[in-house]
Amino acid sequence: MKRGAPAPGRSLSLFVDEAAAKASVHARLECVACHKTASAPHDAPLPAVRCAECHAKARGALSEGVHGSAKARAPTCAGCHGTHAVASAASLGIETCAACHARQVTLYRESIHARSRQRGDSQAATCRSCHGEAHALLAKTDARAPTYHLNLPRTCAQCHADPELAKRYNIPIGNVYQLYMDSIHGRALTRSGLLVAANCSDCHGAHEIKPRAEPASRVFRANVPKTCGACHAGILAAYAESVHGTHVAKGNLKAPVCTDCHSAHQIRRVEGAPWQLEAIRECGTCHEESLKTYRDTFHGKVTALGYTRVAKCSDCHGAHTILPPSDPRSTVSPAKLVATCRQCHPQAMAAFAEFHPHADYRNKERFPRLYYTYLFMSGLLVAVLASFGLHALLWLPRSLLERLRRGRAGGDTRGEP
């Protein structure tokens, strides 16, 4: 005979497994300890057992939380703890929760937290780690719940603010909580209480959290645009059209996704100078040659000095909409170039736009005029300094002799007394 959890509408066996009762935490209790009105044998079904008579504290806690609410589907004591085989709270696992929350538990079983537990790591998060103690458990819509949108980061931080933990589990970012809290998302959440600001689960998922190396993870490179696009839909639409977006869609994981420029946990306002200057260097990690030639120009030098009031990569090329110059929609296509220059140089004409902002004087094939100018200027520099340098070197000992000779003769009457 199999014992099942009692549920509304299901008939209960009247059979009482004495062995189970004796093995339970209530082993030392007599039947009448719970079934107070019972006499043996009895004909009528016994009235419901009132666990709260002994477990007043649990009753109190339940009355605060969603599990004790008047909702029809709220669990009974026996629903989680069993009847005669009543189990200790510590021994209850995710199966207990799965009785009602099957979908969430199924997702959880695939998550990094569940898999860590399967590997024997007792510290990995389980239902209660995030949702709190079962009796007083609060729905995530409750502003007091640890899973409430504004509270979740602090809940995750119970474990993920610990750099030791990050080290132990090879999590690449140890100070993720601090970084997030300083980010635009974290500030919107903590300072403004914005419910639309991304918290941990908006990007990582809740029950299904997976490491970013797994293709099924919401933070896997190829999935990042979709994850960010869940809120930033307009940006995603522009990005998907861009040269970077189309490359990622084709499976080129070297092409940048949102987090390459904006970072994951340190996302800052794009108006800030530090981020804008960093974005230039970020472009340069792939477009090395372009960054080098950019630094040869006034634009590149001013930004190198920490000022942003000149053209940065995105001012000419666009940010999310970036397209190659061959594409007529591109801001650097021949048809649109003058308009692009005019953003800062309102007087710019076609000839002005012929200035090559990425000219390379070392490249003889593409920029012969610059190359030969450079060659001439360098030759002049070397020739002048070498010939006059030699002249000075030859003169030095002679001049020294002259001064010594004059000094000995006592004839030094030059300016200094």
Add this chain to the structure above:
Amino acid sequence: MNGGARYYFRLNLYHRILHGMVIVSFLGLAVTGLPLKYSQTGWGWWLSHLLGGPFTTGYLHRFFAIVTFCYFALHLGYVARLILTGRRGVFWGPASMVPQPRDFVQLAQHVRYFLGLGPRPRFDRWAYWEKFDYWAVFWGVAVIGASGLLLWFPTFFARYLPGWIFNVAILIHSDEALLAVAFIFTIHFFNVHLRPEKFPMDPVIFTGRLEEEEFRREHAAEYERLRAEGRLETLRADPPPRWMRNFSRVAGFTALAIGIILIWLIVATALR
């Protein structure tokens, strides 16, 4: 001071004021221009921020450019005046700045003298290296000034010139400026101030006065020529007053120090 020493004017007040403008504007241009050229070095960043950032530095740079254009114009006006007042020998002759066959001969003689193979050449008013300095500034102002103007008013000049000219202008402005700075802060400083006979500095550019003994040694041909023509005594000067000597030292050593620090930073960056 040597009480009995006699002094002669080598440079008049106009010369000295103009060279003062050269010193101030050249150092100003170097100090405000180099931080941009070396924006990727620590000292470039530091110097730029010390001067108020690249935009403030840019305004200062253009201010010193205006000073440069002023002395250039003032000098051309001075030469024009010399010609209009009938001065002879401006374009040719012993007192002219124009290079002449004698200069090449004296260069060869000077090298022989360095090697101990001959006597010191008898220079006239301008020795060949002084003429080189003069024409180097002339060429430099023209080249750096023209390319700088292009970069100052790019949208204006783009109406008449192709856009690639600005790429060339950036390169020329930067490289020619490096040549100018490197030349002035090493070669000019050595030839004029730091060589042992003059060390630590020659104050003549501030005082305008040259001691007779030095006049005879450094510009023997001129000294003899002026004496033979009977014009030497018209150049007789009082000894430089104390304030002038003090001013020379302060201004001169300041300029030398700025130049030497800058060239040291440039060389250190190149060697790194």
